[in-house]
Amino acid sequence: MKLLVLGGTHHVGRAVVETALERGDEVTTLNRGLSRDPAPGVRALIADRTDSESVRQALGDAEWDAVIDTWAWAPREVREAARLLAHRTGHYGYVSSRGVHRWPWPSGADESAPLVDGDPGSTDDADYAAAKRGGELAVLESFAGRALLARAGMILGPYEDVGRVPWWLRRLEKGGRVLAPSPADAPLQYLDARDLATWMLSCAERGLSGAFTVTGPPGATTLGELLTTALEVTGFDTELVWAEPDLLRRYGLPLGMEFGLRLPDGGVPSGMHDADVSAALTEGLTTRPLRATLADTWAWLQAEGDPTPRTDAPSPDTWLDAAAEQRLLDQLSH
Known part of the structure; x- marks a missing residue:
């Protein structure tokens, strides 16, 4: 695939880039260029996600088969990126979170559990759950029927920068x-970032859409x-x-x-730690x-x-x- 990764230097984003390169995908990244040098073979675009004009100029008129977005802050930046890419990218994979479900989470919950409210145009990221839900809604505005919402649980593995x-x-x-x-x-219940990356790339290749709880099997x-x-x-x-x-x-x-x-x-x-992940497992999620x-x-x-x-x-x-x-x-x- 021709793949665009929004992010690509930390934890899940880095795992996505490395996994995509191993698959033989043609990888472009977009980030501020401050953290790490791009991996060999990556086309690196430099832009600040909070500056929509900077993003527009960096993207130019290029087209991709799929985009994977690891943004974890204000939903407005997700909305701006999705709007820019809507007519030149076939699939949008958004790394969301189980946090979008309303607290307290029911035992054995699946994708149908109640959700928090979110505003796709919000500039506020103080409430992580609301920001992630707003990001989901922002993606769906431009990629309805072409978006994968990966509601991840606890993500471990190399490059983890959360402190577990x-x-x-x-x-x-x-x-x-x-x-x-x-x-x-x-x-x-956890998932290695590389297994999340492998699954999201496979879903992008197949054009799989919808919201999925994505973590390891319970127990x-x-x-x-x-x-x-x-x-x-x-x-x-x-x-x-x-x-x-x-x-x-x-x-x-x-x-x-x-x-x-x-x-x-x-x-x-x-x-x-007992989420129902049968839907993702049915769609090919594997864990190391x-x-x-x-x-x-x-x-x-x-x-x-x-x-x-x-x-x-x-x-x-x-x-x-x-x-x-x-x-x-x-x-x-x-």
Whole structure:
């Protein structure tokens, strides 16, 4: 395909570019050109998404078979891009989020779960859920019947800049005794960014449209399996000390929130890790083993160092206060 990626330098966008190149697609990217040099073989267009005239000039009169958009902020920029591309691109793949569903998420929810309200012309990105829903509506205005809305769950894998697995790998690297949030058998539902990229590119090639919940199958892994597998693939000599959520909360340690296992008030959210993904699986979504995701993430961190955290993601220091952790570890050792 002739593919345009709006973004293409971070996490999902980078995974899309690399996967497309491996497939033999002709790849063009559009971004500000500030983060990374373009991958070999990529035609790089430079523009600021918040400046519609800049985007218009960068796109010129080129045509593409498909576009994949990873924009996570104000919906108006999605609307502007979709309008510019409506008559010269066949398919629009938008990386959305399960966050577009109204909270609290029902257990076992599928694509039919209630949605939040969104404004496709909004310039506000303070409410992530409303911004993503507005982005969906913006795409549908120009690409009705030609748009894929990939409502992703928790996305892991190389290039993650949200602060989940990279943060844990660095914490485990220090060795010694490390607190972990009980229960170890808490289910986790996630998707490797590269598997999301592979699926979205396949959908673009087939012209598949519609909204899909896109994450791994429910029940595939647990928090305990993730952390113990991380220790296995890295070889770290680290002891996991499991602590109950109430105890963590008393010590001011929000561990578990990074994986959506706890709410700020200490409650356990429903529907976070048991989504019905049968529709995406039917349409060819496949997932690689947990061990491969963790090993490749660690290899990337060793090769390139820690990524610059996203401005809309929690600080890496959010999940752990070292002094509070040591106090709790001391209590648990008695």
